[in-house]
Amino acid sequence: MTDFNLPADGVFLGRIWSPEARGPSVVTIRDGSVFDITSKQAPTVRDICEMADPAGYVRNAEGTVVGELAEIAGNAGDRGRPHFLAPCDLQAVKACGVTFASxxxxxxxxxxxxxxxxxxxxxxxxxxxxxxxxxxxxxxxxxxxxxxxxxxxxxxxxxxxxxxxxGPDAEVFTKAQVLSSVGPGAEVGLHPVSKWNNPEPEIVLAVSSKGTIVGASLGNDVNLRDVEGRSALLLGKAKDNNASCSIGPMIRLFDKTFTLDDVRQAELDLTVTGEDGYVLEGHSSMKEISRDPADLVAQTLGRHHQYPDGLVLFLGTLFAPTQDRNTPGEGFTHKIGDVVTIASPRLGSLTNTVRLSTQCPEWTFGLASFMRNLAARNLI
Structure with missing residues (x-):
């Protein structure tokens, strides 16, 4: 694990697991160090995203050094040491499908x-x-x-x-449950019934409850192609499984150095490296999206549907792997142990290892655990 290749000019917001607090802490990056900026004013990422100027708050928030970015990034999955989590917390996790022509x-x-x-x-x-x-x-x-x-x-x-x-209406679905997304370095899960599946490298927007887009991150909308292909009514089974949603490494908040126009021009690279030496490379360009990101947000949140804690929204992908991996004519599918890296110059890189959902750590820290943890820390 590296330092996520984060650019030096951005204001980044994320979360780590704090062994001392036995729960998540809100963090930012300053001069290569991870700063814990959790406070009673802003105990969650959601609270910061609801502010009038999230980037300004994070830039000036008081905090304490947790450690060096490279060190903590290398602790992925070790609950005994600080390690990065998905950068969202109370936000709903939504996704848009079929937003690119190819x-x-x-x-x-x-x-x-x-x-x-x-x-x-x-x-x-x-x-x-x-x-x-x-x-x-x-x-x-x-x-x-x-x-x-x-x-x-x-x-x-x-x-x-x-x-x-x-058509006039975008596809918007629930990708994962609140707090269930995994972060950088974690294992991502495939439902055991699937024999044909793939990663989906995407930009993920952070959106406030008022519909304001406040930042962006990277995401892997892990997809079971055979399950969804059998019937669109199986979309929930194809999309929402244990560890099937990865977001990270952090949210880059909008400011003078990074805006929605940068998202519209973003280029994403995907690399899949198998334990057998297989390498798949792909690319997705936001310039080719069929619907504007602002329109996708407006179709998701508005007078017709409210999200009091905001949401994160996957924007869809141009990438659809057709390269044969084993049998000619059968295209690409994952193998257990594949390492998936999604990278974009303005957002860094998100790396995960593929397992079965039944092999990934069970999701046990839900909303009740989170609220009790914050209360025990006198943060709410």
């Missing part, structure tokens, strides 16, 4: 193949010939999008995934 095509293929990777290869060429490049510049919900929908209906290739990809 991944949209892959979702259509998954649905048509019903979870069969061999059949997916046969379908991929036919679908790609009709819609592969034609959706890249289409604005979701536009008259042009309606024309594309009509053409695809004639071809018998219309899909529920294309409906949310270019």
């Amino acid at each position: 991944s949209m095509v892959e979702r259509v293929i998954e649905e048509k193949a019903a979870g069969d990777p061999k059949k997916a290869l046969e379908i991929r060429t036919r679908v790609g010939d009709i819609i592969g490049g034609s959706l890249r510049n289409i604005k979701a919900g536009s008259p042009q999008a309606a024309q594309v929908k009509a053409a695809l209906l004639i071809e018998g290739l219309w899909s529920q995934y294309l409906e949310v990809g270019i």
Whole structure:
């Protein structure tokens, strides 16, 4: 584990597990050191995200040095030593799907193949010939999008995934439960029933209860392609399992050096390294997103739906791995022990190791434990 490759010019907000406090502490980074800035005024990351100027508060907050960033980053998973957690706490964990044209095509293929990777290869060429490049510049919900929908209906290739990809309404779902996300260095989990799965490298926005976007992080929306491909009604099983959501390494708060426009221009790199020496590299460019991040937030939170503790929102991914790993025509799927690294120059890097969800540590520190811990520390 490294120091997450965090850029020196950012204001970063995160959480660590504190053995002394037997619970989480709110931290920031200053000159390569981890500072505990937990206080009665702001005992949670949620409280800071609700402030008028989160970056200004974190920049000036009093704190105590916990240790060097590189050292604490290397303690991943060791509950006896300080180690980083997912940077969100009380926020709801939501995600948007089918927000990129090329991944949209892959979702259509998954649905048509019903979870069969061999059949997916046969379908991929036919679908790609009709819609592969034609959706890249289409604005979701536009008259042009309606024309594309009509053409695809004639071809018998219309899909529920294309409906949310270019129709008026975005797909927004609950990715994980509050406090269940894992952080940098942790193990990420695959449900044992899945035989075809992949990482999904994404930008994750931190959003206040008022709908203000206050910062961004990286995330791995671990996906079970065969489960979701069998039926969209299995989305919950495909997405929400023990340790199936990773966020980190920290939230970079918006300020003069980093804004939503930087998110819109962000480039993400993905590397998967297997114990067998296999290496997969991928890339995702936010410039190719089909819906603007601000629109995705507005469709998630507003008068129609409130989140009193705010939310973190996965924005979707351009990356859909089709490279064969073992059997020709069956594409990519994870193997236990894969090391997944998602990196972006302005946000650092997020690294996790793939296990079965039944092998990952059980999630036991929930809301009741968190509230009791804060109360015992006289923070609430």
